[in-house]
Amino acid sequence: MASSVTGGPRRWHAEFAWLARGAAPDGLAHDVLIEAHGDRFTTVTPETPAAQVPPGTVRLPGLTLPGLANAHSHAFHRALRGAAAGDTFWTWRDRMxxxxxxxxxxxxFALARAVYAEMAxxxxxxxxxxxYxxxxxxxIPYSDPNELGRLLIAAASAAGLRITLLxxxxxxxxFAPGGEARPLAGVQLxxxxxxxxxxxxxxxxxDCDPRGMIGEHARLGAAIHSVRAVPPDQVPDVMAWSHAHGAPVHAHLSEQPLENAECLAAFGGTPAEVLYEAGALGPRSTMVHATHLTPRDVELLGRSQTAICMCPVTEADLADGIGPAPALAASGSPLSLGSDGHSMIDLLEEARWMELSQRLATQRRGHFTPADLAVAATVSGHACLGWPDAGEIVPGAYADLVTVPLAGPRLAGxxxxxxLAALFAAGTAADIRHLVASGVDxxxxxxxxxxxxxxxxxAAAVRAVLS
Incomplete structure (x- = not known):
């Protein structure tokens, strides 16, 4: 990643900016003068007339938000975009x-760098x-057993992103009924x-520091792949590492009905119940998908303040189902968004489908406000990745800005x-024109x-993988 800006302050003047707090009830403010020094915001001043803007200030016409956080990515899945449309989840997994x-x-490295650049x-x-x-x-381990993890960190840096390597x-x-683990085989090795x-x-x-940081722009987190892949008696060792570093821990949860059925047969409980008993739920934990849940599961997740990462576009692409996002949010679980298998990389579309899928399921509108969707795409996503000081345009936060002009055909007027409502109703990633990450253009x-x-x-990276 390009080094953080040094020297004097940088300034931007946003026609509209979503500040999340400190502004109108919906967080939207007009004529916002934003100043940063290095990689952090220093002052944010709404209602600053253009005539009072200091020389050298960058004008941002349109709507400016904090940088978006993609809370769940499998970079190499990008090579599968558009493939196997008629398959089931399980035959798709074979292709993966x-x-x-x-x-x-x-x-x-080449594929991940290009994918992260697409995210930017x-x-x-x-x-x-x-x-994984x-x-x-x-x-067989590489001479450096973390070679592939390090190259993902390097790829994100080369594309200008911060990364939490989960x-x-x-x-x-x-698992077989009774809990006996099936050994890894084939590529799973x-x-x-x-x-x-x-x-x-x-x-x-x-060799991360005590907070799990690897340099300025990367941090290490933990992940439990799923109850299918990690026996319950192994979970405490993962959680012990997470607690020692104050690091986030993520897990796939109840993505498929078969996963739930196998878990019930093996352990006598749902995946959420098994992870709860193993100590894996809590405020630093994020469960991904959470599609097929019981009311008891929703209660356990909310009561423990476990975050949920919804990936509705991937879930639709794989025909996985529609998770109970409104019930989870009401129970106390913060919601974030991920592009998962990268059937498309567009968090505006992910946010839109978190609402639209509920409308289709319930035949009722208005499950999430535009501000709710913005929080999921920004504040909550950064928090669940271990960056609580990002995702808002406030002094002290990381200087991340994303600007969408309002002059294109989808957002005109x-x-x-x-x-903000128009952005989440009709905007797409193609409308985004400017991005500042950690104070760097x-x-x-x-x-x-x-x-x-x-x-x-x-194109070159995907060809190299598929050829």
Whole structure:
């Protein structure tokens, strides 16, 4: 990532800015003068007439938001975009394994860098990479056992993003009734460390600081792949590492009915109940998908303040189902958003479908306000990735800005009404023109400043993986 701006302050003047707090009830303010020094905002002053703006201030016509946070990514899944439309989730998974089998460090870096650059063009300043492809073919570790994790961090930096590397514990290929673990096989051998203790030992080799930071722009988090992949008696070792570093821990939860059925047969409880008993729920934990839940599951997740990452576009693409997002939010679980398998990378679309899917399921409108959707895409996403000082345009927060002009065909006229509502009703990633991440310009006038030709690099990287 380009180094943080040094020297004097930088200033921007936003026609409209969503501040999340300190403004009108919906967080929207007009004529906002924003100042940053280095990678942090220092002052934010709404209602500053253009005539009073200091020389050298960058004008931001349209609507400006804090940087968006993509709370759930599998970078290599981008190579599967548009593939296997008629498959089930499980046959799609076989295709995904075939892609994972072809990846080597050079191909993986090229693909991840291009994918993260695509995220920057979509207004994303921070990504949570759910990383489980750890080892070489046959499960043989690289000379540096964290080589692939380090290259993902380097790829995010090269594309201008902050990253939380959610290094994933993945130990079993499923469970038989009674709880006996099925061994890993085939490409899954590249995912496994044998035991959670061995996973934690590999994590120690990252040499992160006591807060889990690896440099200025990356931090280490933990992930439990799922109840299918991590036996309950192994979960405490993962949680112990997380607690020792104050780090986030994420897990796939109840994505498929078969996952729930196998969990009930193996352990006599739902995945949420099993993870609760193992100590994996709580304010630093995020459950991804949470699609097929019982009322008891919703209660456990909300009461423990466990966050939920919804990935509605991927869930629709894979025909997984519609999760109970309104009930989860009402129970006390903060909601965030992820692009997961990257069937598209567009958090505005993810937010829109979190609302629209509920309308289809209930035949009722208005489950989430535009401000609710903005919080999920910004504040809550950064918080669940371990960046609580990001996702808001307030003094002291990371200087992240994403600007959407209101002059294009989808958003024309929005300035005369409610720009935030119009953005989440009709805006797309293609409308985003400017991105500042940690005080550094990354996208200007729709062009990525660190990666010369993002579509060309994406095409070349995908061809290299699939050929």
């Amino acid at each position: 394994y075939a892609v994972a089998e072809r990846l080597d460090p050079d191909r993986y 063009l979509a207004g994303i300043t921070c990504v949570g990479e759910f990383h 492809l750890h080892h070489g073919p046959g499960g 290094d994933t514990c993945y130990l079993a290929g499923g 590249r995912f496994g460390d044998g035991t959670a203790a061995a996973w934690a030992k590999r994590m120690a080799a990252f 929005a300035g005369a009404g409610d720009p 990354v996208v200007r006038d729709g062009r990525h400043l660190l990666v010369d030709d993002v579509p060309r690099e994406l």
